[in-house]
Amino acid sequence: MLQVRSKSTSPASPEEGNSTAPVPAIADPVQPPNSSGLPTVSQSLFISETFSSRQGEGKLTGQESFFIRTSGCNLRCWFCDTPYASWQPTGQRQSIESLVQDAQAVFADKPASHRHVVLTGGEPLLGAAIEPLCHLFHQAGFHVTLETAGTIQRELPCDLLSLSPKLASSAPDAKQHPRWHQLHEQRRMPLNTMRYLIETAKDHQLKFVVSDRSQFDEIQSLVEQLEVHPSNVFIMPQGVSIDDLDAALPWLQPWTEQVGYHYCDRMQIRWYGNRRGT
Ligand SMILES: C[S@@+](CC[C@H](N)C(=O)[O-])C[C@H]1O[C@@H](n2cnc3c(N)ncnc32)[C@H](O)[C@@H]1O
Ligand SMILES: Nc1nc2[nH]cc(C(=O)O)c2c(=O)[nH]1
Numbered sequence: 001m002l003q004v005r006s007k008s009t010s011p012a013s014p015e016e017g018n019s020t021a022p023v024p025a026i027a028d029p030v031q032p033p034n035s036s037g038l039p040t041v042s043q044s045l046f047i048s049e050t051f052s053s054r055q056g057e058g059k060l061t062g063q064e065s066f067f068i069r070t071s072g073c074n075l076r077c078w079f080c081d082t083p084y085a086s087w088q089p090t091g092q093r094q095s096i097e098s099l100v101q102d103a104q105a106v107f108a109d110k111p112a113s114h115r116h117v118v119l120t121g122g123e124p125l126l127g128a129a130i131e132p133l134c135h136l137f138h139q140a141g142f143h144v145t146l147e148t149a150g151t152i153q154r155e156l157p158c159d160l161l162s163l164s165p166k167l168a169s170s171a172p173d174a175k176q177h178p179r180w181h182q183l184h185e186q187r188r189m190p191l192n193t194m195r196y197l198i199e200t201a202k203d204h205q206l207k208f209v210v211s212d213r214s215q216f217d218e219i220q221s222l223v224e225q226l227e228v229h230p231s232n233v234f235i236m237p238q239g240v241s242i243d244d245l246d247a248a249l250p251w252l253q254p255w256t257e258q259v260g261y262h263y264c265d266r267m268q269i270r271w272y273g274n275r276r277g278t
């Protein structure tokens with residue numbers, strides 16, 4: 001049986017934090033033997049925030065869910081709406097067991113079919129402990145949605161892979177952030193990793209962040225290369241305010257529907273505004 005360390009405040013590993021290092025599997029420190037004689041393996045993640053909200057994006061829009069936002073990202077999109085989990089990753093380490101307990105407490109008086117958890121970030125696939133966390137949620141009967149840019153291969157049970165591949169124009173400015181510009185380009189599109197994640201998940205959706213018509217061809221080419229059916233493709237306007245969403249609607253929605261994709265209005269912004277913890 002998996003033995004986990006209780007809540008800890010040790011700092012993030014370099015891979016989860018602000019480092020420019022490549023992204024190897026993260027070695028978890030092994031604790032001294034306990035009374036059973038077996039070593040207790042520490043399984044924790046660097047967590048930015050957890051909160052209850054309604055899913056605002058994609059095919060499960062409206063679904064009451066418990067959100068877990070890991071901190072740290074291997075990309076640095078110029079538009080990232082959660083810089084506190086990417087550009088300046090903040091938070092604390094939390095054991096995977098306590099994360100499951102927190103989610104169970106939220107749904108304590110609800111039927112099993114209501115237990116939805118959304119794992120997001122930052123990049124939730126960065127820390128190795130995401131794998132046992134997904135297994136624990138799976139064993140506890142939760143529906144797991146994984147919000148990811150899809151650049152890191154992991155073995156995990158996932159009910160909905162919500163894959164948001166990062167287009168060429170999402171890289172940070174080359175003059176202001178030369179190192180991150182280069183890393184973003186190197187890391188953003190490992191097609192075989194994305195194919196593997198899609199194949200091993202129960203269900204999937206592609207979510208593209210669009211700020212300009214010039215991205216249309218790139219999106220269609222990617223959908224073909226990943227062999228994803230148009231009904232599983234969601235187009236989101238880049239933006240963090242209702243004004244941004246309203247401005248995109250007239251030019252972006254008609255194209256989306258003409259090519260058979262879904263338009264995704266980022267409902268959490270309309271419901272709650274661009275606020276943390278929503
Ligand atoms: C903050 S990301 C975290 C998960 C993962 N790193 C990713 O990018 O998919 C969560 C979702 O928000 C989207 N997103 C981030 N900033 C955005 C913005 N300014 N406008 C629209 N969508 C955005 C991402 O593309 C992704 O679908
Ligand atoms: N309500 C709500 N829905 C979401 N769907 C994906 C989110 C994310 O940040 O990954 C998100 C989020 O931050 N809030």
Ligand code: SF4
Pocket residue numbers: 073074075076077079080081082085086121122123149166
């Ligand atoms: S990949 Fe996701 S979390 Fe990372 S910078 Fe881009 S939008 Fe933000």
Ligand SMILES: [Mg+2]
Pocket residue numbers: 081
């Ligand atoms: Mg969000």
